[in-house]
Amino acid sequence: MFEAVDLVEEGKLYLRIELAGDYYPGDASARFEIRWYRNDDFTVHYQEERQESVWKCRWDRHPSSHNERDHFHPPPDAGRTNADDAQWPQDHRDVCQLVLEYVEERIETLWERQ
Numbered sequence: 001m002f003e004a005v006d007l008v009e010e011g012k013l014y015l016r017i018e019l020a021g022d023y024y025p026g027d028a029s030a031r032f033e034i035r036w037y038r039n040d041d042f043t044v045h046y047q048e049e050r051q052e053s054v055w056k057c058r059w060d061r062h063p064s065s066h067n068e069r070d071h072f073h074p075p076p077d078a079g080r081t082n083a084d085d086a087q088w089p090q091d092h093r094d095v096c097q098l099v100l101e102y103v104e105e106r107i108e109t110l111w112e113r114q
Contacts, residue, residue, distance in 0.1 A: 008033075023107055025114045027051060032099075036092065037062075041069075044099050045078070048106075059099055061088055 004018040017032040024030060033045040040061065047056040058073040060083075068085040088095050 024048070025110055028110075040090070040092070042092070042095065044095070046099070046103055057102075059086075059088065059095070 001020055001023060002017055003020045004016075006016045008014050008016050012035060015032075015034040017034070019030040019032070021027075021029060028048055028050050030046070030048040033047075034042070036042045041063075042059075042061050044059040045056065046058070047054065053076075055076045056078040057075040058078045060073065061070050063069060064071060064083075066080060067083045070086045070088045071083045072086045073079065073083045089098065
């Protein structure tokens with residue numbers, strides 16, 4: 001599922017995961033950028049890129065002036081102003097499972113459209 005995994009130390013430390021292109025129909029690249037903090041705040045950003053478009057979403061837990069601490073920035077642009085309040089599991093493994101299930105559904109939808 002993963003093509004490359006890198007710990008990026010420029011700016012704020014984060015984990016960058018490049019997903020394997022074989023998972024996607026057509027010419028697409030996709031990645032996760034994940035930041036997790038000691039207080040269990042986090043941001044998990046998912047982004048797909050195609051020649052003609054970008055599709056992204058983001059799961060967040062952090063203090064925010066625009067939403068509750070737990071919130072979701074929906075696709076296709078993960079814009080700051082259209083975030084939805086949410087409730088994420090406390091355990092980081094459960095959050096990761098939730099994110100991976102969401103992305104798996106996205107990939108299945110892309111294949112069904114072929």
